[in-house]
Amino acid sequence: MFENAAKKYGLVALALILLFAICFSDNGVVAYLKLRSRIVTVDASIRKLEGQNKEFKGEIDRLQRDDRYLEDMARRKFGFIREGEKVYRIEK
Numbered sequence: 001m002f003e004n005a006a007k008k009y010g011l012v013a014l015a016l017i018l019l020f021a022i023c024f025s026d027n028g029v030v031a032y033l034k035l036r037s038r039i040v041t042v043d044a045s046i047r048k049l050e051g052q053n054k055e056f057k058g059e060i061d062r063l064q065r066d067d068r069y070l071e072d073m074a075r076r077k078f079g080f081i082r083e084g085e086k087v088y089r090i091e092k
Contacts, residue, residue, distance in 0.1 A: 023029045063070050074080045081087055 021028070025031070063073065071080075079087075
């Protein structure tokens, strides 16, 4: 009777140890779930950056092909003016 109980509890203990190892080891279920979550986050970041990259490529293309747009950007960003124009600065 003692042997049956020892075998029974021994198998239960072994099963619990294996279950713990499967769940919490470096390659276990918990690590897998954390990794999956990180993959989702990185994928979303990649999609966002790809969208921004597409916008920047469009901006570069427009700056290379559209002289009026290039002039407008230079005027706004760097304060360029055409020859003969006057700039009036109004301070508050």
